[in-house]
Amino acid sequence: xxxxxxxxxxxxxxxxxxxxxxxxxxxxxxxxxxxxxxxxxxxxxxxxxxxxxxxxxxxxxxxxxxxxxxxxxxxxxxxxxxxxxxxxxxxxxxxxxxxxxxxxxxxxxxxxxxxxxxxxxxxxxx
Amino acid sequence: xxxxxxxxxxxxxxxxxxxxxxxxxxxxxxxxxxxxxxxxxxxxxxxxxxxxxxxxxxxxxxxxxxxxxxxxxxxxxxxxxxxxxxxxxxxxxxxxxxxxxxxxxxxxxxxxxxxxxxxxxxxxxxxxxxxxxxxxxxxxxxxxxxxxxxxxxxxxxxxxxxxxxxxxxxxxxxxxxxxxxxxxxxxxxxxxxxxxxxxxxxxxx
Numbered sequence: 001x002x003x004x005x006x007x008x009x010x011x012x013x014x015x016x017x018x019x020x021x022x023x024x025x026x027x028x029x030x031x032x033x034x035x036x037x038x039x040x041x042x043x044x045x046x047x048x049x050x051x052x053x054x055x056x057x058x059x060x061x062x063x064x065x066x067x068x069x070x071x072x073x074x075x076x077x078x079x080x081x082x083x084x085x086x087x088x089x090x091x092x093x094x095x096x097x098x099x100x101x102x103x104x105x106x107x108x109x110x111x112x113x114x115x116x117x118x119x120x121x122x123x124x125x126x
Numbered sequence: 127x128x129x130x131x132x133x134x135x136x137x138x139x140x141x142x143x144x145x146x147x148x149x150x151x152x153x154x155x156x157x158x159x160x161x162x163x164x165x166x167x168x169x170x171x172x173x174x175x176x177x178x179x180x181x182x183x184x185x186x187x188x189x190x191x192x193x194x195x196x197x198x199x200x201x202x203x204x205x206x207x208x209x210x211x212x213x214x215x216x217x218x219x220x221x222x223x224x225x226x227x228x229x230x231x232x233x234x235x236x237x238x239x240x241x242x243x244x245x246x247x248x249x250x251x252x253x254x255x256x257x258x259x260x261x262x263x264x265x266x267x268x269x270x271x272x273x274x275x276x277x278x279x280x281x282x283x284x285x286x287x288x289x290x291x292x293x294x295x296x297x298x299x300x301x302x303x304x305x306x307x308x309x310x311x312x313x314x315x316x317x318x319x320x321x322x323x324x325x326x327x328x329x330x331x
Contacts, residue, residue: 004329005273005320005323005324005327005329006257006273006292006293008259008260008261008266008269008270009257009258009259009260009266009269009270009273010257010258010259010260011187011191011194011195011256011257011258011289011293012190012191012194012200012255012256012257012258013187013190013191014186014187014189014190014203014204014207015200015204018186018190018204018207018208019182019186021204021208022182022186022204022207022208022210022211022212023178023179023182023211025208025211025212026175026178026208026211026212026214026215027175027178027215029212029215029216030173030175030215030216
């Protein structure tokens with residue numbers, strides 16, 4: 001048995017002054033711990049900061065997503081309107097050109113302004 | 127006198143003291159103190175800091191011994207004990223949930239001692255006596271001093287396992303939970319440590 005290794009010996013006990021020192025330090029630390037316990041729902045301050053930061057992050061993400069979606073919708077609407085106007089103008093120009101005996105196929109670029117003004121002059125003249 | 131003769135003489139000369147030490151060493155853990163300690167823990171958990179006195183009575187010697195064997199320095203051991211009591215006072219309601227209060231505070235001491243040794247400057251010598259004679263006697267005191275030197279040659283983890291097993295009377299499972307290692311590792315550390323000590327002291331198995 002290993003007891004014989006330490007026969008006649010013991011482990012030194014704590015020094016006499018240590019008790020007072022340690023208990024005083026512990027009691028001084030206690031109010032700080034108690035104030036930590038007053039934070040609602042048992043959260044510590046750092047927990048609250050962490051949760052607050054997370055909420056701010058989520059709210060910012062939601063706001064950015066909403067605003068970018070609205071901007072995309074507006075842009076798509078403008079593009080659709082512009083496309084429709086262009087298509088209407090093109091069909092009107094095509095009608096004028098057809099009256100002069102010119103035919104545009106589907107892939108032709110829109111008539112140049114100078115051509116259109118010529119068409120206008122011809123139409124007004126006739 | 128050769129080393130085996132020294133140790134044999136110590137064993138004979140301090141027969142009665144040896145029996146007393148063995149009683150302490152073989153004291154089963156959680157024998158009589160846990161009820162008081164659990165009550166004191168519950169009181170401290172509700173903010174009754176007067177209950178720290180009862181905690182001190184129950185565990186201060188074990189805490190100091192563990193810290194001394196782990197750090198090898200009386201000053202560091204004092205700092206560890208103080209740190210443990212500060213942590214206890216700050217722990218709040220968590221204390222009431224501790225299943226084994228004694229193992230809980232010893233685990234705190236282990237953790238505080240490991241932190242302290244890690245922070246300590248490497249130049250600091252930490253070889254204070256970790257053993258002293260039960261009966262004040264110049265011969266036994268010299269043997270205790272020599273034994274302390276030999277103990278300090280063990281790795282810290284083995285010293286700690288030997289202390290917890292031999293002087294705090296803990297099982298290997300309890301040592302494992304205090305030091306945060308599996309039971310097998312705790313047993314292995316103890317056996318390696320005690321085997322090496324036997325060899326250093328020249329004691330036959």
